[in-house]
Amino acid sequence: MSDSAISTTEHAPEHPPGLQHHFAEMEQQADSAKIGMWAFLVTEVLLFGGLFVGYGIMHARFTEAFASAHHHLDRVMGTLNTVILLTSSWTMVMAVSSARAGKQKNLVRYLTVTLLLAGAFLVVKYLEYSHKFHEGLLPGRFYTYAGPHLPEEFLFFSFYFMMTGLHGLHVLAGMIVISWLLRRAIRGDFSPSYYNPVDMGGLYWHLVDIIWIYLFPLIYLIS
C-alpha cells in the first residue's frame, strides 16, 4: 500500500471492496472497529455487573434462602447449556478463522452450526422456564410456589429471571447478528482482506459466552 499511495487524502483508483471511504486503509478500518467493539463490550460487562453486584448482596444476606431456592434449578440442564454455549464459541471462532483464510464453505458451515447451537441453548432455556412457570417459581409477588420454602426464596427467582432473561435476550440478538452474517457470507461479501463483521460478531458472541460462564456457577452451583 505504501509504495503507490503516498497521498492518503485521495482514494486509490482501485478501491478495496469493503473499505469505507473515511478510512485510509483496511487495517485502520479493522483497528477502529475493534476498539469500538471492545468499548461496547465494556458497557455490556457493566450492564450485567450491576445485576451481579445485586445478586452478591442478596446472596450474602439470604444465603440459606438462595441455597434452598437454587435446588429448584436443573443442574443437568444448566451444564448442558454451558457445553452448548462453549461449543458455539468454538464454532464462532472457527468461522472467523475460516473467513480470514478465505475458506468460504467452512465459513458458511461454521456460522450455521453456531446459529443452531444458539437456538438449542434457547430451547433448553425455554424448557427450564416453562417448568418454573408451571411451579409458580416466579419473581417477587408472582412467586406462588406451594411447597415448603423459606420466605426470601422469591428474591432468588427475581435475580434468576432478570439475569438469565437478559442473557437470553443477548443470545437472541446474537442469533439475529449471526443470521445476518450468514446471509452476507452466502452472498460472498467476505474475503481474507475484509471479514470485519464476522470478527465483530464473534467478539459479541464470545462476550455472551463469558457472561454465561459466570452466571452458571453463581446461579446453578451455589451451596
Place this chain on the structure above:
Amino acid sequence: MAAHSYAEEKKINTAVLGSLLALTALTVAAAGIHFESPAVNTIVALAIASMKASLVALFFMHLRYEKPINAIIFLTGIAMLAVFLGLTLLDVDYRATPRPANLKPPPGGFTAGVEPAKPGGTAPPAAGEAAQPAEQAPPAR
C-alpha cells in the same frame, strides 16, 4: 494472528475448547464438595469461571494477538466492576437491612429479624423524620 495458519488456529482453538469443557466438569465437581465455609465454594467457583473467561478472551477473542489497546479498554472495565463489586460487598456485612423499605412482602411474609428499618427504630435520627413520606404516622410524643 497472521503468524498462524488455518490448521494451526484450528488446533489451538480446539485445545482451548477442550480446556473449557474440562474446567466446566471441574466446577461442577467442586460444587459437590462441602468446604468449611460456603464462601470457599463461591471463591473456587469464581476462580474457575475467571480462568474460563480468560481463555475465551485471550484465544477466542484474540486478545493475545491483538494490539494492547483493546486489552487495556477491556481490563479498565473489569477494574471498574471490581471496585463496584468489592467495595459493595465489604459494606454488606455492616448493614442492618439491604431490603428496600417499600418492597411488598411475599406470601408468607419476610423472615423475622430483618424487617426494614422504621422511624424511631434503630437507624433514622430525629432530624430525618421530617423528610419521611406523609403516610408515615407522626411519632407520638
